[in-house]
Amino acid sequence: MTIKNAAVNVHDVVKKYGDKTILDGLSMTVNRGTIYGLLGASGCGKTTLLSCIVGRKSINSGEVWVLGGTPGEKGSGVPGPRVGYMPQDIALVGEFTVKDAVFYFGRILNMEDKLIQERFTKLSKLLELPPDDRFLKNCSGGQQRRVSFAAAMVHMPELLILDEPTVGVDPVLRDKIWNYLVELVHTEKTAVIITTHYIEEAKQADKIGLMRGGKLLAEESPARLLSLFQTDTLEEAFLILSRNQEEGRINRVIEAANISNGNGSMQSVSSTSVSSFNIAYDSKEELTFDRKKTKIKKDKTSLERHRMKALLDKNWKQFYRNITGICFLVTFPILETLCFLNGVGGDPKNLKLGIVNDETLSTRCPNFDFNGTTEIQDFDCHFNNMSCRFLEYLEHPMIHKIKFETLDEAKAAIRHGKIIGTLYIAKNFTKSYEQRMQDGKEADNWIVSFGEIKAFMDLSNRQTGATLKYKLYELFYNFQEELFKECNYPAKLGNLPIQKSFLYGNEDESYVVYMIPGTIITLLFFMGSMMTSQIIITDRKEGVWDRSIVAGVTSLEITITHFILQAAIMLLQSSEVLLFIFGVYGYPYVGDFLTMFLIAYLGGICGMVYGFWVSVICEDHSQANISVTGGFLPMMLLCGLIWPLEAMPIGLRIFSKCLPFTLAIVSLRNVMKKGWPIWDLQVCHGIGSLIGWIFIIGICSVWLIKLKR
Ligand SMILES: Nc1ncnc2c1ncn2[C@@H]1O[C@H](COP(=O)(O)OP(=O)(O)OP(=O)(O)O)[C@@H](O)[C@H]1O
Structure with missing residues (x-):
């Protein structure tokens, strides 16, 4: 058998998380037009193996060959439209309707809406999906899983990878799904890898891989496994294999069957294991040969219009259908501004x-x-x-x-x-x-x-x-x-003999005026960083990010489309804050309003990029909240918002000027109070420092994303 017949070929793969070895020299082959049932106890590494196959996790050593290439490299088709991936988590947007979810993946894969509708109607009937317009967040776990299944199959991929698709599905429907998969592999020559905890349902698979402790104990057809171990159920066969492996007596099916059957079935078992070894060996040879001939190029991170459109549509639906989120994003800047204007800087009374x-x-x-x-x-x-x-x-x-x-x-x-x-x-x-x-x-x-x-x-x-x-x-x-x-004395005789006149500002000005530039920038920075870190972590936690990438979307496309929507929200938030301070409350400014708006807006964008960085370094929301506030508070105290920079020790003052807010606040104050134009050097410093920070944090985040893979 050659690699041309293999949809997936994994050879001697080792995958570690830190010191922990998850895949320990694992080899497997999945042929086109077959169903491969991957079975194993919880935590044995099935999901990790599938993630390596779809290119979402890198391997420490060994080879992974998918649809004629290495995942992530040119010609592999993975990630991309040739593969359909249903991860273990639902990995769909809660604000999607049932129909939206299937259309999202169809559109990412550049399918015509008419064709998506046709497939959706068929899958809806087969999988007994809930009504088209029901929001996923209102569907049961089993219903969501079926929608997820439909989304993976909408484009009829060559390789279908299903991580526990039948969890929470009733036995009748489970049977229907298996029958459909069997029909699919025969009519379309699709290769299916399916993991399940219901070992017996895998009887309909063409081949079963029994996994334990990061290794494949056996890779045989269900009938052959039953006959090798002379058991009635696959579960019993798996039990025998597991027990023998635990006792350190076997590594491969050949030895297990020997132990189980005595010498009687020795001959047949030997030939099986030899043939299975040959598959891997042949494939490896061809794989190595091909690689020598053609230099493998990494897929370019191009921006595709249809994918960007689908992503923007997803982000927009996620935004406007989340009423609590909208209320927070729209009202929080106003509330904060009102709190600041009413709570800070006024004269005490009574x-x-x-x-x-x-x-x-x-x-x-x-x-x-x-x-x-x-x-x-x-x-x-x-x-x-x-x-x-x-x-x-x-x-x-x-x-x-x-x-x-x-x-x-x-x-x-x-x-x-x-x-x-x-x-x-x-x-x-x-x-x-x-x-x-x-x-x-x-x-x-x-x-x-x-x-x-x-x-x-x-x-x-x-x-x-x-x-x-x-x-x-x-x-x-x-x-x-x-x-x-x-008394006809000179009126000012009693005053200090100092004649005061003010070129900028005036004596009666409230302290709040001093704080306005700092408050605008820190508030928008905080809003930006919170919004971005929360949205991106939610996206990633829900698995939508990973799943979209397996469907062919690039990280750059996801980042840019998130950025477009959030930049629009930031535009609204910046307008609200400036409108309340200078319009509703009428605080005076002498400079160009557009320049002030630009500095404020860049402060918000800088916050968004910082939020992006936080989302890259943090695993979950609570870590992100700690990082955002933990980074924000010291910067706020040192930026001259509360107290003038001139009061700081010289070393701290220099450090403070290197932080994102400080020079920007000085610039904004110079425009607001002194009317300095945008080309003034001190105004440029603030704008330049914000732009510089946006680039530095952005580049570091992208670099870290690549490193983490
Ligand atoms: N990102 C990670 N960092 C460290 N350890 C991880 C990570 N992801 C998974 N693991 C560990 O790797 C092991 C294998 O996990 P995996 O999810 O692949 O198992 P599984 O066979 O799919 O389990 P289940 O059937 O319960 O889904 C587990 O012990 C898990 O705790």
Whole structure:
């Protein structure tokens, strides 16, 4: 027998996961137009073997030859339309209807819709599929398995690989499926490899491979196995083989049958094993010869329109039929933006401030009247009731005044956390304040001291304490400025002798404005990384990724089509965030909006690529969540979102500038606050750093995907 008759030829294959050997020098041959039943206990390596045959797993040594070539190499037909693969997991999209699932694979394989419909109708009847429009996520496990089976067979492949297709299928339907397979191999000359735990159903196979411990114990027709071991069932034959292998007495069927039968059937068994050895040997020779003649080329990773279309259609259906997902993707950026704008940067309100006014013994001065508090006599300005006048200026939403009789009481209240600070006004404040003005540089120290309002503050909450402190300064300046006006003194005499003017920004700006560029970029980066890592891991976990690749789709096509949809979603999310900040809340910007949008959008795209990297290095969602947040939080703390970069030690500052967010935030702030154009060097730095990171992470991810295979 030659390799031309063999659909699959596996020779002396070793496959390891780490140190663990899963396939231990395994050889098998599957001929065209036959059914090959691969049997073995759970965990013996059946799925691993099938993955090596379809080219989804690389082997450590040995040879795998499929439909005239090596999987993954030119001419093998694997992955591609010549093979139909039904993996053990359902490996279909839950948001697909029954019909969508079959059409998806048909379209990937470039079949006309009319032909797909014809096949679908036939398979639907044969496999008793649920109604066409039922979503797979609403089908039972057995129903999903049958749909998966139909999807593997829609294109009538030359080689059909079925990993446990009859699990959860009732005996009548199971019988029907086997009859169909038998008919298929006879009429179409299809080669079928089928694994099953129901050993007896494999009686209809042309050949059975009994696998155990990574080796093939026997490779015979069912009838021959029964006669060799003189058993009524295949299960018993398998039991005898397994027992003998466990006891270390056999490696191959020849010895097993000897042990089981004594010398009686020695002759026939010997010839069987010799012939089976010859198959592998001949094939190997021809295989080696062919390879010497033709240099094997790797299949090019071309982009095919029909596959891209089918993938885009799949991604779109996955997206719009997942209502929870849509709600999250659309509303999360708005919610986060609202939380940020409402929760960060506003002034505190109703801060409890103690007042000890020894001058009037009142906090509110109920019948206080501004009139008469200043009086000009002999060119001098005389003051009355200044403490009440000042307390009027403290009528502000930030301050809630609480009267205390003594300073000690007020200090005790601060220590017990009842108030945030207290002001103390001495008994002769007005007189001392007036004296201090008139005496100027000749004023006595005690006059200066009594003419002061003393503040005692709790600064343990630095932000609140500092905000109140600056508010008190501001209110006092207002008080003093108006007072000086009334006295015909220069209004600014009491201010610090510094003339301030601002070329960019202004003094009253809220802290939130400082945080806006950082928040936009970090939020979109986070959204992008979460979205991409979750979607890709889900795709991979469900097995859709692998299965599509076996059907001929390339990793590049899957990645690009995912990227197209997610980039569109990111466009929406970036618009939402910018619209809320600058449109709805009206925060000012002076630069070009499109440049700001570009930087924000690139931040989101960079997040998507980071999410792609995370999906490559992580096995599941929880690992991915840890990686996304674990990578994101340090970057967020170091990027200048919360605190200026200038406050960092120099080494950390340089490191921070190498991170994806940092320069981008600086650029966005320069456009937003200073109106710098896109060609400004500092703006270009931020854009360039984002683009650089997108390429670096993208290339590393693709490289790692190749390495992992
Ligand atoms: N990616 C992997 N990394 C490490 N070990 C793995 C990996 N995949 C499978 N294994 C291990 O390889 C062995 C064979 O697994 P495989 O899935 O091929 O068995 P199987 O015969 O198909 O089992 P079953 O009939 O239960 O599906 C098992 O012990 C499994 O734990």
